Amino acid sequence: MGAFSGLSERLSHIFSKLKDKGRLTELEVKQAMREIRIALLEADVNYVVVKNFISRVSEKAVGEGILKGLNPTQQVIKIVNDELVATMGGTFSKIEISPKPPTIILMCGLQGSGKTTMCGKLAVMLRKQGKNPLLVACDIYRPAAIKQLQVVGKNANVPVFEMGQVDVRKIAKEALKQAAANNNDVVIVDTAGRLHIDEQLMDEIKGLKELLNPTEILLVVDAMTGQDAVNVAQKFNEVMDVTGVVLTKLDCDTRGGAALSIREVTGKPIKLCGVGEKLSDVEVFHPERMASRILGMGDVLTLIEKAQNAYSEEEAKEMQRKMRERSFTLEDFLVQFEKMKDMGDLKQMVAMIPGLAGKIGGDVEIDEGRIDKMKAIIYSMTPSERQNPDGIKSSHKKRIAAGSGTTIQDVNSLLKQFYQTKEMMGRMANMGKRGFGGRLPF
């Protein structure tokens, strides 16, 4: 499930209730605000942040004369959306590159937030941009943390500097020397996870900051963090004056309210997010896209980007035509599966599609194990069955099931999924034809 989809489902629901009415009464606005409050709280947005958010939104909703407005629903949505974008930081911001190399990136955060993995992802990302990064192992406390960074470095094909468990400032100094000698223009420093209230360890990392004078000080935060996210972010920011935040584990089905909270209390931008287990699974954080997802308006831009990465241009054109004409067959479906695997899971995609977020249930999920099964089923069909699945009768299904080592239920569920996908693709393509930009899909 895509991040925030739980929240977007709720808000879509609220707004679909609002939508049915011609005009909103003050009471209805109040009800909507209450629902938004609950949704935000359940999404782990900090309760103080929620309070401020709701009061800003309802002030605007009432102040702008919602009751007299021509289309009150769209106005409420626009206000909530704008406020979400504003809270999460307006336009997106990139990792700063120092004009005078090396660019030094210092990572900090609680234990288990995903710093070491993110170091590797950052290294891979910057290497793709033509940089020559060096990873530095300054987690001298957690057992095998250095080894973990070495493995990550090896997988990322990036050198790792370590000196074992000596004073971190000494490691940092030596690392800079090595970076200069080896022309590493980016130095990424991994540090131990620490509690924001552990004064000794906070002093240690402050010392590291003073020594390194980093271009970027990135606070790594688990997207699943609850109410405490504000305390953690506040304290780290107070001590370190961080330059940005990295949200990790955003590929999980968390609603990720921490994103809202952290930005609001620190004023620092969320720069990147971790969206998977592979080293390439890192994305730039786009507040406006995230806000759209929260509101169930879909994250079309991300979807298009993902699709562009997975398809070649001709493939995409061909698929688009088939989607539009709803003429794609089970054979295309097979190809589709493989591409889906590259694009991320289907639910995540569905959450990005305007008007569909929250409308399609749980039975469209696809995992890799099942893809193999489905392949087997499709391969057990005759070519004409693959081209024309409508003609598959139950006696055929028995044969297909036997041939693929599956059950008739499996065959049925494959066909069901095929039709669902076909339907969805058709809707997507038609939306694409109308153009995503102009009208809000409400």
Next chain:
Amino acid sequence: MGFFEKLKAALKRTKEAFAKKMYELFSGRELNDEFYEELEDALISADVGFTATEQIIDEFRDECFKRKIKTPAEGKELLKRIMTEAIDYEIEPYSYPLVILVAGVNGVGKTTAIGKLAKYFKNKKKSVVLAAADTFRAAAAEQLEVWADRAGVRIIRHEEGSDPAAVVYDALASAKAKNTDVVLIDTAGRLQNKKNLMNELAKINKVVGREYPDCDYRTYIVIDATTGQNALQQVEAFDEIIDMDGIILNKLDGTAKGGVVFAISAERELPVVYVGVGEGIDDIEEFDAKAFIDALF
């Protein structure tokens, strides 16, 4: 140091913020709307979650009405009792041989918890073997090995990337051959929505059931106390795959209150069995609901 003292020390900062709020709240003059609103904020700020907070407050309100309780001071013990009962479970004592499987999402502190549990059972004069079934994360087995050394227990590990179920198989065989009392299985962190990793967990689970049917088998999910309401989805997803027996509530030494256990309890009967209160090898304690609540207030 007993559970209470340790938890109290760990929750000291939490206490400074949360308990101070509670203290002020319960020194108020009457149980009015303002009181309930502030109580709601306090509970939500502790990650209790909207639904569970409503439940606790509704019950408290009803009881106060029934018992004609008018002031916060009179109601304090009642609220503590309601909250204690919400998370208090009878836990069946262990019998040996015992196998504990520890699962959870990434970064919650599974490996550390296993290290501490190893020492915990060692202190009880039990023999222990660790199964390094996290073959996925870089250097996870090395990390567990350090803990095995510290606790002075055996460890079974394979190469990185090998089949975790095979590690478990070997660990169980070794335990049977050497009459080891306790097998602790470390598993790879997995986000609950990653189907194939969850299936892998189911496979490990099956191996234990098949290879060691007469052991006392417990499955624990580690929850990071800083986690918000997503902990509910975590419990749900893991419970669906391997039928969890309990929770290890980790990282209670931060400023997070771990209130999400109320949210979890409101949804399903899953006891907190241990709490992790620091990074030292002895920083694990059996959970005691009353002490937990006492430490909060």
